[in-house]
Amino acid sequence: MSTTTDNWPEVQRHAREVLGADVADFIAECRAGEHPESRLIAVLHKVQDKFGYLGGDQLDAVAQLLQVPAAKVAGAASFYHYFRLTPRGKYMIHVCLGTACYVKGAERVAQRFMEELGITWGETSSDGVFTLEGSRCLGTCGLAPVVMIDDEVHGPITPDEVPVLLDKYLKQAKEDG
Numbered sequence: 001m002s003t004t005t006d007n008w009p010e011v012q013r014h015a016r017e018v019l020g021a022d023v024a025d026f027i028a029e030c031r032a033g034e035h036p037e038s039r040l041i042a043v044l045h046k047v048q049d050k051f052g053y054l055g056g057d058q059l060d061a062v063a064q065l066l067q068v069p070a071a072k073v074a075g076a077a078s079f080y081h082y083f084r085l086t087p088r089g090k091y092m093i094h095v096c097l098g099t100a101c102y103v104k105g106a107e108r109v110a111q112r113f114m115e116e117l118g119i120t121w122g123e124t125s126s127d128g129v130f131t132l133e134g135s136r137c138l139g140t141c142g143l144a145p146v147v148m149i150d151d152e153v154h155g156p157i158t159p160d161e162v163p164v165l166l167d168k169y170l171k172q173a174k175e176d177g
C-alpha cells in the first residue's frame with residue numbers, strides 16, 4: 001500500500017536535498033513501477049555508490065521517497081554485509097576468511113581486530129582510521145592467515161601481532177596528518 005502525508009512536498013524536497021537529484025530521480029522511477037519495495041536493494045546500492053556508506057539521514061530519505069517503512073530500509077541495510085553503515089576509514093582492513101586462512105586461525109585474528117578496534121564487520125573505528133571487512137581468498141594462501149590493509153598483504157599473522165600492526169598504521173596516519 002502506498003501512502004502520502006499532508007506535507008509530502010516538503011518531505012520530498014528535504015529527501016531530494018539529502019540524496020541529491022540523481023538518486024531522487026532514480027527512486028521516483030522505481031516508485032512509478034509496480035513493486036517499489038522490490039527495488040529497495042538497487043536503491044541502497046545507488047546511495048552507497050554515491051556517498052560511500054548508508055547514513056541515517058540517507059536511509060530516512062530513501063524510506064520517505066520510496067514510501068517503504070523506515071524499519072524495513074534500516075533492516076535491509078544492516079542485513080547485507082556489502083552495505084556500509086558508517087563512513088569508510090583511512091585504511092581498509094580485509095581479513096581473509098577463505099578456507100586456508102580459516103583453517104589457520106583467521107577467526108581468532110578477526111576477533112582480535114574487533115577487540116582492539118571496538119568494531120565489528122563493516123564498521124569504522126571511532127577515530128575514523130580503520131574499517132574492518134571480511135574477505136574471500138586473497139590469493140596468497142601460502143601466507144595464511146592473511147590480512148590485507150589497503151593494498152599491503154600481511155601474513156602469516158597471529159592475534160598477538162594485531163596490535164603491533166595497528167600501531168604501525170596509526171603512526172603512519174598521524175604522520176600523514
Ligand code: FES
Nearest residue numbers: 096098101137138
Ligand atoms: S584463503 Fe586466505 S589467502 Fe587464500
